[in-house]
Amino acid sequence: MEDKHSTQNIEDKIMSEIKSGNVKLRSKYIFWVEKWGMGSALALTILGAVLLFCLLLFYLRETDNLWYLSFGSRGVFAFLESFPYTLVVVFIALIFIAGFILKKTGALYAKPFSYVSLVLVLSIMALGTVFTFVHVAEIIERQAFGGKPHGMILRPFFGQGMGKRMWGIAGRVIALDKNSATIQTPQEIIVIDIENLNKKNIPQLEQGLFVAAVGERTKDVFKAFEIKVIPEGKMPMIDRGIERRFGPPRIKMLMNSEARVCVKGCAQNHNTPEICFGECLEKYLPIE
Amino acid sequence: MYTVYMPSQENLTDEELIAIIRQNDKELYSEIIRRYQTKLSHYLRKFIRRDDELEDVLQDVFIKAYRNLNDFNVHKRFSPWIYRIAHNEALNMIKKYRKEVVSIDESEWEIIDQNIDLGKSVDASLTKTVVEQALTAMKDKYREPIILYFFEQKSYEEISDILRIPRNTVGTLIMRGKKIIKESLGKTLYGRQT
Numbered sequence: 001m002e003d004k005h006s007t008q009n010i011e012d013k014i015m016s017e018i019k020s021g022n023v024k025l026r027s028k029y030i031f032w033v034e035k036w037g038m039g040s041a042l043a044l045t046i047l048g049a050v051l052l053f054c055l056l057l058f059y060l061r062e063t064d065n066l067w068y069l070s071f072g073s074r075g076v077f078a079f080l081e082s083f084p085y086t087l088v089v090v091f092i093a094l095i096f097i098a099g100f101i102l103k104k105t106g107a108l109y110a111k112p113f114s115y116v117s118l119v120l121v122l123s124i125m126a127l128g129t130v131f132t133f134v135h136v137a138e139i140i141e142r143q144a145f146g147g148k149p150h151g152m153i154l155r156p157f158f159g160q161g162m163g164k165r166m167w168g169i170a171g172r173v174i175a176l177d178k179n180s181a182t183i184q185t186p187q188e189i190i191v192i193d194i195e196n197l198n199k200k201n202i203p204q205l206e207q208g209l210f211v212a213a214v215g216e217r218t219k220d221v222f223k224a225f226e227i228k229v230i231p232e233g234k235m236p237m238i239d240r241g242i243e244r245r246f247g248p249p250r251i252k253m254l255m256n257s258e259a260r261v262c263v264k265g266c267a268q269n270h271n272t273p274e275i276c277f278g279e280c281l282e283k284y285l286p287i288e
Numbered sequence: 289m290y291t292v293y294m295p296s297q298e299n300l301t302d303e304e305l306i307a308i309i310r311q312n313d314k315e316l317y318s319e320i321i322r323r324y325q326t327k328l329s330h331y332l333r334k335f336i337r338r339d340d341e342l343e344d345v346l347q348d349v350f351i352k353a354y355r356n357l358n359d360f361n362v363h364k365r366f367s368p369w370i371y372r373i374a375h376n377e378a379l380n381m382i383k384k385y386r387k388e389v390v391s392i393d394e395s396e397w398e399i400i401d402q403n404i405d406l407g408k409s410v411d412a413s414l415t416k417t418v419v420e421q422a423l424t425a426m427k428d429k430y431r432e433p434i435i436l437y438f439f440e441q442k443s444y445e446e447i448s449d450i451l452r453i454p455r456n457t458v459g460t461l462i463m464r465g466k467k468i469i470k471e472s473l474g475k476t477l478y479g480r481q482t
Contacts, residue, residue: 010321010325010343010346010347010350011318011321011322011325013347014317014321014347014350014351014354015315015317015318015321017351018314018317018354019314019315023351023354023355024355025310025314025354025355025357025358026355026356026358026359027358028358030358031356031358031359106452109448109452109453109454110448110454110455111454112454112456112457
């Protein structure tokens, strides 16, 4: 009897709240907005992860990073130094965020979470690979270095590919002498000291060749432990970085002129590449 | 002269009722309350023992359900949806205050006795107390599916919808929960691991 009374009591209380207008139905548009918001956040996160995976593949394929492993144990530090940690960390974070949003929406709860995660990761990787093959990463790189504000956001992801390294170096040879080679990298002009290398292991170096070396940076000279000639076009991102920094026509002109001696001497006097190029090009290759 | 057949509210399914309520016949919500009040009270009783607290939570569940009716997909079943709300409210209550001792009534005890092989016990009332203690002590993730399956007579699919976990996981959790109960009984009554 008492139970029936209590039942009636709750029903009456709730219905009176509803009838008085104190409790109202939330508009269906609010739910739509919530669902669309969640859906859009999920789509954006997945798209971000796909783009980052695409950039990661692009980075590994087009920079010096993986090449350092070909030096054996000597190249490990250079490999670790040039590894794209920012890309990997943000990529993993985006996957976790996508998983979190998926869980929050409750859309796929009927499937085991491990299965959903696996499908999510594999789909992101597959799409990222497709994006890499259709040259999306090149477009991103162009945007990143194109000086436009939206592209600048992406620059940190390329930072390790273009930055100065302590244990490894890759670039184009612009001057040579008995004990050293001067190279251009996306960051600088630097002299590689090859004096202490085992003479048998020194490849035939020539101006214009692309080289990668492992060793140790000491102030303004890179002391090489091992150096290799890299076939043309195997590190396109580094190559493009050099072109952006120094410009392709000027490099070719320099390689055929006395100006290279000037640039080398200038770089050894701790001047910046801009100063050296400015001075030497004006002196030996004035613009007509 | 045509007579339009209009089914009475008792003959409508939950989902049909919700569709009508959403179209502005809020009076019909009382029918939903009548249909679910006893069931949800029974379910919530496993988490909340005090009558006044239970009544408050039950009221919150119905109000929350009403407010969010537009979020309900009428092509799915209503029962798991409202049980999910009740489940969340009960968990909030437990987190905020305390974990209650689970009490099992006679009819529930029969279900447990039939479905979990408890072995021959010397004292039925002691066995019941141990099962209650084991249910109270076990992790929520095992306790909730066990309560829904044995006491609320929900199917694996419904439990999956209420707890938002895969069906296979429901089965695994129930199996592990049963094992925990049997182990507790073994330890307490016979002083051994079962």
